[in-house]
Amino acid sequence: MxxxxxxxxxxxxxxxxxxxxxVKGLKEVSGATFTFVNKCEFTVWPGILASAGSPKLESTGFELVQGSSRSFQAPTAWSGRFWGRTNCNLDGSGRIICNTGDCGSGEIECNGAGATPPATLAEFTLGSGSQDFYDVSLVDGYNLPMIIEGTGGSGTCSSTGCITDLNQLCPAELKAEGGGACKSACEAFASPEYCCSGTYNSPATCRPSVYSEMFKSACPRSYSYAYDDATSTFTCNGADYTITFCPSPPSQKSSRDSSPMIPEPTTEQPGSEPETKPGxxxxxxxxxxxxxxxxxxxxxxxxxxxxxxxxxxxxxxxxxxxxxxxxxxxxxxx
Incomplete structure (x- = not known):
């Protein structure tokens, strides 16, 4: 008494x-808030594609003018991808056509369609009271600089992405028409060796190519080819995430630590337990x-x-x- x-x-x-x-319990129930920020000197039209079995978010595509932001709530266990479309305009029939990252819907909303390569992709799988997994992938090529930053979570929660303008470094054989994007070697040559298909469909047989190594050198924390897991997949518990197009130079700091925003790659394995800091x-x-x-x-x-x-x-x-x-x-x- x-x-x-x-x-x-x-x-x-x-x-x-x-x-x-x-608050901690409600966070586990509510999932994550995704905030999109456009720091490009032009308008970006983000696209959103939920994976099979995941619900559609509030929007599947929208206009994001220079300097603006927009947020969406995703439930726990949600999985999907985000990307940026560029130079979107109406054609003669009133359909919206984008120079890069077009999803083929003919509308601002992508309505369940994915990005036409080449496009920089942000990929997420949210946990349900467990780890979130996320990455920035160049496996389908590159069109825009992009980073992911987590806030409010526990664990390593490292920033990841590609802040380098690969369009300036892109070899002639990978340049997309118009020069607004850089193709992957898989898309450019349609070879099993580059696509990690056929007899090359395992980590043992599909090795980095000179092209994927070029991507990796420029963007060490991004996926450069299909089996580039060890230094490209990151984890966090119960965070909200900001996806920034055309981010500032790497003098920015991660929201979780004092290391550069895109530091040297780690050897964290997908599914491995990160260092947690609940206290x-x-x-x-x-x-x-x-x-x-x-x-x-x-x-x-x-x-x-x-x-x-x-x-x-x-x-x-x-x-x-x-x-x-x-x-x-x-x-x-x-």
């Missing part, structure tokens, strides 16, 4: 911790802020009060401290 009474009197502790746990400084800071909201405890923290002669407060403080330790351990073990 005394312990219950102690928690009752320290309701700011209890309420704040309950809110933290509820992060932000979470601990929230708990500390709630603690100091009690005036008597704030006084104690700055030396304005003494616990001597205040046995009830001493007991209350110890009870709250134990409660905080238990909650911290729960977060740490998740």
């Amino acid at each position: 005394g312990l219950f009474s102690s928690f009752h009197h320290s309701s700011p502790f209890f309420s704040t911790l309950i809110v933290l746990l509820l 992060s400084e932000s979470e601990l800071g929230s708990l500390q802020g709630a603690t100091l909201s009690n005036s008597w405890l704030a006084d104690m923290a700055i030396g304005g009060s003494s616990m001597a002669g205040k046995p009830n407060l001493a007991f209350q403080f110890m009870s709250n401290l134990i409660f905080l330790v238990v909650i911290y351990l729960v977060l740490l073990l998740e």
